Amino acid sequence: MTAAATAPRRPTLAVHKFASCDGCQLSLLDCEDELLDIAQAVEIAYFLEATRATAKGPYDIALVEGSITTAHDLKRIRAVRRQAKVLVTIGACATSGGIQALKSLADTDDYINAVYAHPRFISTLDTSTPIADHVPVDYELRGCPIDRGQLLHVLTALLHGRQPRLPNHSQCVECKRAGTVCVTVAAGTPCLGPVTQAGCGTLCPRVGRGCYGCFGPAETANTAALADHARLPVQDGGAGLDATATRHLFHGFNTNAPGFREEGLRHG
Amino acid sequence: MAFPHGTEAGGAGAAAGWIGPVVAWSTRLDESALDALIRALREDGREVIGPTVRDGAVVLAPITAPSDLPAGWRDIQDAGRYRLAPAPGETTRFTHAAPAQGWKRFVHPPEDRLWRAHRPAHGDLTLEDPPPPPPPRAFLGVRPCDLAALEILDRVLAGPDQPDPAYALRRRDALVVSVDCGTPAASCFCATMDTGPAARDGFDLALVELVAEDGRPVYLARAGSPAGADLLDRLPGTPANDADRETATSQRDRAVATQTRALPPGIRGVLAGAIDSRHWDEVAARCLACGNCTLCCPTCFCATVEDSTSLDGRTAERWRRWSSCFTEAFSYIHGGAVRGDRGNRYRQWITHKLSAWHDQFGGSGCVGCGRCITWCPVGIDITAEAATLDAEAHARAGAPTPGTAAIAATHP
Numbered sequence: 150m151t152a153a154a155t156a157p158r159r160p161t162l163a164v165h166k167f168a169s170c171d172g173c174q175l176s177l178l179d180c181e182d183e184l185l186d187i188a189q190a191v192e193i194a195y196f197l198e199a200t201r202a203t204a205k206g207p208y209d210i211a212l213v214e215g216s217i218t219t220a221h222d223l224k225r226i227r228a229v230r231r232q233a234k235v236l237v238t239i240g241a242c243a244t245s246g247g248i249q250a251l252k253s254l255a256d257t258d259d260y261i262n263a264v265y266a267h268p269r270f271i272s273t274l275d276t277s278t279p280i281a282d283h284v285p286v287d288y289e290l291r292g293c294p295i296d297r298g299q300l301l302h303v304l305t306a307l308l309h310g311r312q313p314r315l316p317n318h319s320q321c322v323e324c325k326r327a328g329t330v331c332v333t334v335a336a337g338t339p340c341l342g343p344v345t346q347a348g349c350g351t352l353c354p355r356v357g358r359g360c361y362g363c364f365g366p367a368e369t370a371n372t373a374a375l376a377d378h379a380r381l382p383v384q385d386g387g388a389g390l391d392a393t394a395t396r397h398l399f400h401g402f403n404t405n406a407p408g409f410r411e412e413g414l415r416h417g
Numbered sequence: 418m419a420f421p422h423g424t425e426a427g428g429a430g431a432a433a434g435w436i437g438p439v440v441a442w443s444t445r446l447d448e449s450a451l452d453a454l455i456r457a458l459r460e461d462g463r464e465v466i467g468p469t470v471r472d473g474a475v476v477l478a479p480i481t482a483p484s485d486l487p488a489g490w491r492d493i494q495d496a497g498r499y500r501l502a503p504a505p506g507e508t509t510r511f512t513h514a515a516p517a518q519g520w521k522r523f524v525h526p527p528e529d530r531l532w533r534a535h536r537p538a539h540g541d542l543t544l545e546d547p548p549p550p551p552p553p554r555a556f557l558g559v560r561p562c563d564l565a566a567l568e569i570l571d572r573v574l575a576g577p578d579q580p581d582p583a584y585a586l587r588r589r590d591a592l593v594v595s596v597d598c599g600t601p602a603a604s605c606f607c608a609t610m611d612t613g614p615a616a617r618d619g620f621d622l623a624l625v626e627l628v629a630e631d632g633r634p635v636y637l638a639r640a641g642s643p644a645g646a647d648l649l650d651r652l653p654g655t656p657a658n659d660a661d662r663e664t665a666t667s668q669r670d671r672a673v674a675t676q677t678r679a680l681p682p683g684i685r686g687v688l689a690g691a692i693d694s695r696h697w698d699e700v701a702a703r704c705l706a707c708g709n710c711t712l713c714c715p716t717c718f719c720a721t722v723e724d725s726t727s728l729d730g731r732t733a734e735r736w737r738r739w740s741s742c743f744t745e746a747f748s749y750i751h752g753g754a755v756r757g758d759r760g761n762r763y764r765q766w767i768t769h770k771l772s773a774w775h776d777q778f779g780g781s782g783c784v785g786c787g788r789c790i791t792w793c794p795v796g797i798d799i800t801a802e803a804a805t806l807d808a809e810a811h812a813r814a815g816a817p818t819p820g821t822a823a824i825a826a827t828h829p
């Protein structure tokens with residue numbers, strides 16, 4: 150009796166893309182050391198970024214990258230949901246609308262005219278919205294891009310029927326665990342870390358940069374207190390930000406995330 | 418081991434205790450002895466951890482020579498603000514207050530694997546032991562507040578009831594060389610907490626750094642244990658004289674006098690009766706619930722455990738990682754978090770530190786190092802919040818205090 154004859158069917162994995170830069174899907178391909186193990190553990194049934202061969206749905210696990218920006222997307226995400234047992238959104242685009250959600254706060258036609266040589270070929274919605282605004286989502290992996298380790302952790306947990314552990318605490322917790330010197334306190338650098346969900350591995354503060362908020366709002370985020378403090382003059386302990394700089398701080402990769410959107414708007 | 422914080426409040430008047438007897442420093446060491454000291458510790462197979470400058474702050478990290486120590490820098494610390502100011506030509510190495518981190522990361526690591534289990538395709542489940550502890554270490558330049566913090570951690574993590582093996586091993590293997598504080602920061606309040614600015618006990622070897630007539634640093638030393646005495650014997654010293662001791666005493670008394678922050682003497686009782694205070698909402702408007710205060714506090718010990726499995730499901734691990742009562746997960750039970758908002762998380766932190774800690778561990782959980790004040794990104798000051806709550810309690814004195822009995826529920 151061979152192992153193959155007795156092995157249970159491998160769960161199928163599909164990777165779908167909506168409006169996005171492909172960076173999060175690349176995180177999966179970037180799992181070089183683990184890629185073989187992943188391919189052994191799941192059947193990669195649909196992943197256009199990696200292979201043209203596709204197997205028909207339904208799929209056990211669907212990873213969804215990107216935001217909803219067109220009427221066609223709106224139809225397609227419903228089909229993806231119908232074909233997926235477990236749907237995991239990956240990245241800031243899929244979980245909050247991404248940086249392209251800046252257009253939700255502006256006149257879309259202005260953007261189209263500024264960007265495209267032939268604007269009349271462009272057919273788009275006025276908004277860039279997260280997947281969860283349109284279909285039920287089982288798990289969200291935040292980040293711009295997502296963290297490889299978190300992706301592996303969630304896949305592993307799903308394969309073994311375990312709850313994934315995705316911390317919703319602040320980035321500051323990770324800075325302190327890592328022994329990183331706080332850039333806000335020691336250098337007056339504005340940093341979104343106190344209101345941003347951890348998960349990136351302290352990429353920015355450990356090289357002396359403030360957190361850009363790639364992982365979106367942490368739970369109970371107090372964006373107003375952070376913004377008001379950042380706007381204080383440097384000699385009073387703040388970062389001396391003006392209204393525009395404060396808005397830009399919040400309106401980045403997670404412009405449309407609840408909390409970040411309103412806080413940015415509060416500063417003009 | 419004597420718990421160093423006998424006074425309930427750590428309260429006012431404790432500072433006066435320091436304007437006291439001249440410390441019996443036994444030995445005078447010149448600057449070159451630092452090199453001899455680090456060499457001797459390394460010859461004994463110890464990794465030496467000490468203060469050093471990195472990323473604009475004095476941090477604690479492995480050091481190999483006196484040149485790694487911070488010379489020519491002064492730290493400026495106040496609520497929400499830390500800066501290193503160059504002090505050109507200054508050759509003293511310990512003219513800084515509490516380093517960015519406390520020593521807890523070297524005895525209670527931020528991440529630690531508790532166990533790993535493996536289930537092979539054929540055969541039995543095996544349990545692997547935790548990874549071996551690091552080589553024995555020497556902690557060099559421990560500030561007196563941090564000595565007190567280590568003693569508090571001893572009581573919490575190495576007490577007779579449930580000693581934590583990872584902590585106990587690391588602590589047992591650490592040789593502690595303290596250096597008294599001559600230049601506290603504005604954030605410091607060790608004098609009123611009765612933990613500094615001079616070390617009383619808890620060290621193997623104690624040093625104080627003075628400036629000699631020629632502007633060069635000179636050190637007075639005394640041993641606090643047989644290991645410390647052996648070490649001191651190996652250093653090129655001369656007997657200390659009374660003039661040196663007087664200089665050390667007046668430096669200590671000046672360091673006491675420069676401190677302006679303090680906790681209210683009755684804060685333990687005030688917090689026990691403040692469970693329903695309206696002040697928590699006021700703090701909640703400013704607090705970010707980021708957790709920095711707890712994580713940089715040298716005595717906060719809370720951690721969470723997290724499990725993971727390998728993709729093939731054959732290997733499972735359990736890790737312990739630092740956590741904080743400012744996180745939602747900290748008080749999460751089925752259905753939601755017990756402390757869902759920032760106000761009651763702040764209440765948990767300050768009440769545990771300054772009030773419930775007495776009931777639980779027989780003393781205050783605060784040593785007055787000032788780190789939570791400095792490293793709060795919005796400058797929330799535990800002494801200022803305590804003073805507000807104290808004033809509020811006095812204002813309503815005479816009226817019945819609501820909710821006093823409920824305080825037992827704030828234990829973590």
Ligand code: SF4
Binds near residue numbers: 341
């Ligand atoms: S650098 Fe930013 S994320 Fe890190 S502790 Fe400071 S404020 Fe928090």
Ligand code: SF4
Binds near residue numbers: 716
């Ligand atoms: S509560 Fe603040 S001042 Fe007290 S020991 Fe902790 S960090 Fe230091």
Ligand code: SF4
Binds near residue numbers: 716719743765770
């Ligand atoms: S519960 Fe107490 S020991 Fe734990 S993090 Fe909070 S204040 Fe610190």
Ligand code: SF4
Binds near residue numbers: 704792793795
């Ligand atoms: S008091 Fe300061 S450091 Fe502590 S959680 Fe609130 S904002 Fe963060």
